Amino acid sequence: MDLVIVGFGVVGQGVAEVIQQKREFLHDAFRKKTRIVGVFDSSSYETNKTGLDPSALIKRKASKNKVGKRRYDGDAWRILGALEYDTLIEVTPTNIVSGEPGFTNIATALKSGKNVITSNKGPLALRFRELSDAARKNNVQLRFEATVGGAMPIINLSRELLRGEKILSIRGILNGTCNFILDRMMEEGLPFAQALREAQDMGIAEKDPSYDIDGDDSACKVAILANAIFGLDKKYSDVKKTGIRGVTEDAISLAEEEKKVIRLIGEISPKRLEVAPRLVRIGHPLSIGGTRNIVQIHTDLAGEITVAGKGAGKYETASAILSDLVALLNENKKSRVIRR
C-alpha cells in the first residue's frame, strides 16, 4: 500500500516512525509492502515511487526544518491530484473555522479514488457529510479514529466491534487538559487560575488555552461522534457548550463532601449534543483523573461499555492512525483475493 503523508509536525513524524517500526509486522501480516511515496509539510515536499526512508525524512525535518527538497506554495491538493498512491494520511493542524487545508486535501484524495486516514478534527467537525458522501461515491474509505480521543479506540469499537448493538447514547471526558485542571483543583484545593498555570507550565495546556477550556475541542469531538455513530449531519457549532472557566474551588469542595467530582462531560445522542461540567460520583468510571479521555457507550444489549485511553501525544495519535491503516490493509487483502 502506497501512502502519502500531508502534514509533518509531531503527528506526521510519529506516523513515519511507526511505519518504520512496524514494517515487518505490516509485511508479514498483509504480504504487501507499505511504503511512503510522498510527504508534505507546509512549505516543502518530496515524492518517490519506490518509497521514501522514514528515518531520513525525520532527520531532514530536524536539521533543515523542511521535510522535502522541493518547495511549493502550501496547496498540497494541487500536487496530490497528479500523484499515484493508495491512501492519504492527512495530519495537518486542525482549523475549526475554515477546516483548511485539511478539507480540500481530504476531498481531493477521496474524489480521485484514494482512501483517507486523518487525525484532523476541523474538516469532520465542519463538513462531515460532504466527505463521507465523497468516500461512498468513490468506493473508498474515510477513516478518522485519531480525531476523537487519541489512542482511545472509540470510533472503530462503536462501528465495528459493536456493530450488532443499537447505540443509544455516548457520554464521556473528551479533553485531557480540562480533566487535568479539574483533577488538580480537587486534589490540591487549587483555584482555577493556578491549576491552569500549572497545566501550562507542564505543557498540558496551550498558551492560549481557550480552545480547550471553553469546550471547543470537546464540542468538535461531540460533533464527529454524532455524525460517525448516529449518522447525523452536525457541525461543531450545533453543540451546546459550557467550558470550565466558571468552575470554582467552592463548587469542587461541595462536590467532594458528597463523594463527587466535577468533570467536563460531552453528551451525544440523536436528541442531545452538549458539553458541560457535571457532577460524577467517585468510583464511577467517568470520575477518573489525569489527562485520559474516557467514554461510555450505552447500548440496547451490553448496557454500558466504557473505553479510555491517552487523549493526545505523538505515539498515541500515531497508534490510532496505525489501527485505521491495519483495517484498510485487512480489507485490501480480502479484495485482492477476490480479484484473483
Added chain:
Amino acid sequence: MDLVIVGFGVVGQGVAEVIQQKREFLHDAFRKKTRIVGVFDSSSYETNKTGLDPSALIKRKASKNKVGKRRYDGDAWRILGALEYDTLIEVTPTNIVSGEPGFTNIATALKSGKNVITSNKGPLALRFRELSDAARKNNVQLRFEATVGGAMPIINLSRELLRGEKILSIRGILNGTCNFILDRMMEEGLPFAQALREAQDMGIAEKDPSYDIDGDDSACKVAILANAIFGLDKKYSDVKKTGIRGVTEDAISLAEEEKKVIRLIGEISPKRLEVAPRLVRIGHPLSIGGTRNIVQIHTDLAGEITVAGKGAGKYETASAILSDLVALLNENKKSRVIRR
C-alpha cells in the same frame, strides 16, 4: 448461517431472544438468513432444518422445563456429529475440573468443520491449545468473547482493533462479585462476612461463593487471556491466586486514609499470571466500584487502553456472543464473494 445452541439456561435463552430481536439487522447487514436449526438442554433437544422459532423454544422451556420434545442422555456431541449446521453456540455451564460437557461439544464441532462461539470458560481455561489447534487444522473459527468479562469486549478489541500494537501486559478487575463486596466494605465500613451476605441476598454472590471470592473465576479468565492474547498454553491452575477472604475492614480503612481502595486484580503478561488483592489509587481507572469488569491493556504505542463493561447477565453475555456471530457473518460474507 445455521446455528445450533447447546445449553438452554439463562445464557442460551438470552442468545435465542437476541437472535429473534436482531433478525432484521442480521438479514439486512449480511443478506443471509440466520436460523437456529438445533437446540439442546441437559435432557432434551429439538432440530429443524428450516429453522426453529426462538420464542416458541423459550415458551416451551418455561412451561415444560424442557426445550425439546426429544429426550437424550445428555451427550449432545453424539447427536451433533450427525447434524448439518454452520456454527455451534456452546453455552453449557462451566466445569473447571473436567471442562465437560463443553470440551467434547466444542471439539466435536471443530473437528467436523463447524465454527464455534462459546461463553464456557472451563474448556478454554483447561485445554485451550487442543481446541485452538483443532480450529486451525479444520480452517474454522473458535470465538469466545463471552468467556471473559461478559459484555466487556476485551478479546476482540485486543486481537482485532489493536492488532498493530504489541500488547505488553494486561491487568484488571475480572470478577464483579468480589468488586461489589470490596466496594461495599469501603463505602459502608462493613466487615467482609456482612458484605458477602448482602451480595448473596442481592443474588450477586452464590450460596457457595468460593468460586468467586477465592479467585478461581478470575484465574480462569487470566488463563484464557494468557492463551488468547499472549499465545501461551496455560491452565487455570498455572495462575497464582489469592482471594478476598483475608481482606479486613482495617486494611480497607488504612487504604482509604491514603486515598486508595483495595481491588482484586488479575495480572497477565508472558512472565506473570496472578490474581491478588491490590491497592489502587482513587481516580485510577481500576478503582471503580460496582459489579463491572474492567481491564487495562498496556501496549507499545497506545500506552494504556482501558475497557470496561458489565461482567455478567443474560443480555450482556448474549451481547458478547452476538459480537462473535457478527464477526463470523462478516468473514463469511467475504468468503462467499470469493467463491463466486
